[in-house]
Amino acid sequence: MTTLSASSCYHCGSPVPSNAPWHITLDATTYPLCCPGCEAVAHAIVQGGLERYYQQRTELPDTPAGETLDSDAWAYFDSPEFEAKFRKTLPPGVDSDQLSATLAVEGITCNACGWLIEHRLNALKGITSSAVDLSRHRLHVSWQPSKLELSQLLAELAGIGYSALPFEPDPAQERGRYKKRLCAWRLGVSGACLLGITLLMLFLPSEVRGDLNTRTTTLLHWLPMVLATLVMLFATPPFFRQAIVDIKRGLLGPAMPTALALGCAYLASGYASFFHAGEHNVGMYVGMIALLTTLLLLFGCARSLPILRSPQDTFKGALPATTIRRYPDESERILPACELCPGDRIVVNAGQRIPADGIIEQGASSLNTSQLTGEPLPVSYAKGDSVLAGCQNLENPLVINVVQPPARARIAALGPLVDAAFTGKHLASINARGVHTWSAGLLIITPGVTALWWWFKPLMALDVLLSLLIAGSPCALALATPAALTVAYQQLRARGVVITNPRALLSLATTTQPADEAIASCSDVVILSPQSGRSVETLAIARATQRCIQHSMGMAASISVIALCLAAVGALSPFGAITGAGVSVLAVIANTLRFSHRLSTSNVSTSHLSTSAVKSVP
Numbered sequence: 001m002t003t004l005s006a007s008s009c010y011h012c013g014s015p016v017p018s019n020a021p022w023h024i025t026l027d028a029t030t031y032p033l034c035c036p037g038c039e040a041v042a043h044a045i046v047q048g049g050l051e052r053y054y055q056q057r058t059e060l061p062d063t064p065a066g067e068t069l070d071s072d073a074w075a076y077f078d079s080p081e082f083e084a085k086f087r088k089t090l091p092p093g094v095d096s097d098q099l100s101a102t103l104a105v106e107g108i109t110c111n112a113c114g115w116l117i118e119h120r121l122n123a124l125k126g127i128t129s130s131a132v133d134l135s136r137h138r139l140h141v142s143w144q145p146s147k148l149e150l151s152q153l154l155a156e157l158a159g160i161g162y163s164a165l166p167f168e169p170d171p172a173q174e175r176g177r178y179k180k181r182l183c184a185w186r187l188g189v190s191g192a193c194l195l196g197i198t199l200l201m202l203f204l205p206s207e208v209r210g211d212l213n214t215r216t217t218t219l220l221h222w223l224p225m226v227l228a229t230l231v232m233l234f235a236t237p238p239f240f241r242q243a244i245v246d247i248k249r250g251l252l253g254p255a256m257p258t259a260l261a262l263g264c265a266y267l268a269s270g271y272a273s274f275f276h277a278g279e280h281n282v283g284m285y286v287g288m289i290a291l292l293t294t295l296l297l298l299f300g301c302a303r304s305l306p307i308l309r310s311p312q313d314t315f316k317g318a319l320p321a322t323t324i325r326r327y328p329d330e331s332e333r334i335l336p337a338c339e340l341c342p343g344d345r346i347v348v349n350a351g352q353r354i355p356a357d358g359i360i361e362q363g364a365s366s367l368n369t370s371q372l373t374g375e376p377l378p379v380s381y382a383k384g385d386s387v388l389a390g391c392q393n394l395e396n397p398l399v400i401n402v403v404q405p406p407a408r409a410r411i412a413a414l415g416p417l418v419d420a421a422f423t424g425k426h427l428a429s430i431n432a433r434g435v436h437t438w439s440a441g442l443l444i445i446t447p448g449v450t451a452l453w454w455w456f457k458p459l460m461a462l463d464v465l466l467s468l469l470i471a472g473s474p475c476a477l478a479l480a481t482p483a484a485l486t487v488a489y490q491q492l493r494a495r496g497v498v499i500t501n502p503r504a505l506l507s508l509a510t511t512t513q514p515a516d517e518a519i520a521s522c523s524d525v526v527i528l529s530p531q532s533g534r535s536v537e538t539l540a541i542a543r544a545t546q547r548c549i550q551h552s553m554g555m556a557a558s559i560s561v562i563a564l565c566l567a568a569v570g571a572l573s574p575f576g577a578i579t580g581a582g583v584s585v586l587a588v589i590a591n592t593l594r595f596s597h598r599l600s601t602s603n604v605s606t607s608h609l610s611t612s613a614v615k616s617v618p
Helices: 036-047 071-078 080-086 111-122 150-159 171-203 214-234 237-248 255-274 279-302 410-421 424-430 432-456 458-471 475-494 503-508 515-520 534-568 574-601
Strands: 023-026 029-032 099-106 127-133 138-143 163-166 322-326 332-336 345-348 357-362 365-368 379-381 398-404 497-499 525-527
Touching: 023 036, 036 111, 071 150, 071 332, 099 150, 111 127, 111 150, 138 150, 150 163, 171 214, 171 279, 214 255, 214 279, 237 255, 255 279, 255 432, 255 458, 279 475, 279 574, 410 497, 424 475, 432 458, 432 475, 432 534, 458 534, 458 574, 475 497, 475 534, 475 574, 497 534, 503 534, 515 534, 525 534, 534 574
Parallel strands: none
Antiparallel strands: 023 029, 099 138, 099 163, 127 138, 322 332, 322 345, 345 398, 357 398, 365 379, 497 525
8 A cells, every 4th residue: 555645646646736625535534636637536436436446556656647538539439440440359159249359558557456447347337347467558348339338438447547548469569479489488398308318318327227127228218319309390490491591592601500510410319319329429419409409599589688689669659559639629539640640730748749740839848859869858849849759748738730640750760761670681681791601611611620530530520520510600700790780779779869771880980081971971870869969979889889890700700710620629529519609609798798888888989080081981
């Protein structure tokens, strides 16, 4: 339960003005309220029989931002065209007059919020069921449209302080979540098999198995192979699939050595199992398969870390889903922001985001433009000023004349460009030539070295082959450039600079033109921040990015060369090669994190960037 002072609003906790007339009475005790909005919400809660909400809540609700109980304002959501987009008809056998929908609810902070929403809706005539998903802030509700319209339902939620809108799943987000779940399952299977193989080899070595009966010995003989097969069938297909794609394109990417190593190890373990060529060989090769697969999947998960994640959907959520449109007769209706057209007049209350580019027609307020420009302080705007979609209104209501609808707003135009430029494939293609050259060299050298070992010491040839393929895998080299460019984008984005082509950063790093001229001639760099000096800072970050890439690739190449030399002379086992490959990847990640930390906590040195010319920027 929350504790409030005597001068605080009982509903939202805001200071109560002196001589304020608003109040609510509970259990013969009168509590002050700060405004008519809180009074309306508090009375709606009490009249609905939900007064226990105030005893059970653990956090204060968001201050209402101009929401209305008038269902006419939500009438757009009752139109047949809109209903067809989100309404879900229930399965056969259920009342045909019953409809179901999923709503995205804003303002949920604790379990008490879910309890309040469910109890309030269940008290309405026409509601069949309602359930709040607290983790995803979703409301699953079923109702009878003959007794209750959706506009009334939304107005009731707004009346108790929760903004709710029909939820439309994003296919791209759904695919992303599916891929993450699948990767987690693969990692779990691979890790479990690795644990099983390790325990089997450590606690049941071959000399102990001789004391067991025949059936148990046979089971223990084939169990490692079964676990390795499970890993190969479920966890490794992405590596083989990528290798096949590279072959079809005539390329030798980083997946090729890895796929060859996994395939050779599996064939060797299968041969050893079928022909009883040694329990040691079976255990070593299947253990290598599980360990290598687990590490590769772990490094794949590392790419999803916020600091290394490709900046797709960078402007996602910047624009509100709905807005308030003001009609010529001064009436107001809530409608989806995507329905706005040039010339429409919209009302943006305090706390809301501007849905479209436009010009302020009435009012003056301060706007938070940090998501667009990186400017941390509010900026004052008045009548006649142009405003951009995505800015947040902080103080007073504004009436804005729409100039560009949300689909053609400046922020909407930049989003797809960034998403396309910073896809994993596009980032990987920037340094593709170097990675492919390294892979080609490795695949040329490996057969020759393996042939020499086969000639002089055949029993060591397979181990040397696997060690060379793993130690020379260019995974770390392939990670260096995308990771550094992603960090650079994030740092520039925080400063109000948007890069729509990552290659532009590498081009800027080599120019000695004055900063303003270099940025002006580069159409792939968009400076949204009004602050001076952003051009100089952008050029400095571009050069720091190039140095980070060179350092990361130098470390990865050095570690790989040392491991290759040891593997070539037979001094490095396959497990040692896996360790070396892991160290090289960790070195690249650590260097990138250090680069990000330096940019975040200190000013980039720009004193040497104010002079003349070298090379044109595309």
